Amino acid sequence: MARLLLFNKPYGVLSQFTDRGSPTVRATLSDYIAVKGVYPAGRLDRDSEGLLLLCDDGRLQARIADPRFKMPKTYFVQVEGDPQAAELERLRKGVLLKDGMTLPAEVARIDPPDLWQRDPPIRQRKAIPDSWLRITIREGRNRQVRRMTAAVGLPTLRLVRWSIGDWSVAGIAQGAYRELSGPAEIGSGAQGR
Missing domain, CATH: 3.30.70.580 (Pseudouridine synthase I, catalytic domain, N-terminal subdomain)
Structure with missing residues (x-):
């Protein structure tokens, strides 16, 4: 077994x-x-x-x-900024990266999840808000989720893979x-x- x-x-x-x-x-x-x-x-x-x-x-x-x-991988992603509908839609449709277009992703804005404390904690900036997204992808390129959020103007601050399948x-x-x-x-x- x-x-x-x-x-x-x-x-x-x-x-x-x-x-x-x-x-x-x-x-x-x-x-x-x-x-x-x-x-x-x-x-x-x-x-x-x-x-x-x-x-x-x-x-x-x-x-x-x-x-x-194409096994689904779901991530909780803390991003810098306040995601708007247009940015979320770009993630849902697929994002053009240097190594080509990504497959469409499932994306939702979520409340901060109940997670363990990160050591070290992420950097906080008073003048710039942060938000949480739940992103599910079905491929696994190098640093894909980070590159996708950066491509739509939402740099990743914290990335937690919550599930696979x-x-x-x-x-x-x-x-x-x-x-x-x-x-x-x-x-x-x-x-x-």
């Missing part, structure tokens, strides 16, 4: 088990996860937080990470993980929405 771990990755942690070649010591998955034989299914940038899936099954890993399967970080403390308990629980998350 495949093993699947849902890890709530803190800010500043690399999505890998080792950090080769860096002159400074940076936190890695090995600082949080002592399970042997599991590997990240996809990546989450060092400066992003939230759900990172780890598994020991190559087929499941490909189903989660490969853009061909039906798997969610809800109820998992920052820096902790939960191992799924059986084929039904593992298989159901891969269905997506």
Whole structure:
């Protein structure tokens, strides 16, 4: 039976088990996860937080990470500025980035979600408001959500991946993980929405 771990990755942690070649010591998955034989299914940038899936099954890993399967990934995104209808519509229709047009995204403005405190906290500027968006994408380009919000004039301040398919970080403390308990629980998350 495949093993699947849902890890709530803190800010500043690399999505890998080792950090080769860096002159400074940076936190890695090995600082949080002592399970042997599991590997990240996809990546989450060092400066992003939230759900990172780890598994020991190559087929499941490909189903989660490969853009061909278009598994939905939902993010809570704190942006600088006050998003207007036109900016949100551009995100919904797809945004032209240097590596091409993104697929359409599901985008909604939301109240600040009930999340853990980030360490270090984001910078606050008195004269510039910030807002929260829920963005769901079905592809996984490098730093895609950050680049999309920047392209419409809403720089990302904080990025938290909340779910992948039906798997969610809800109820998992920052820096902790939960191992799924059986084929039904593992298989159901891969269905997506």
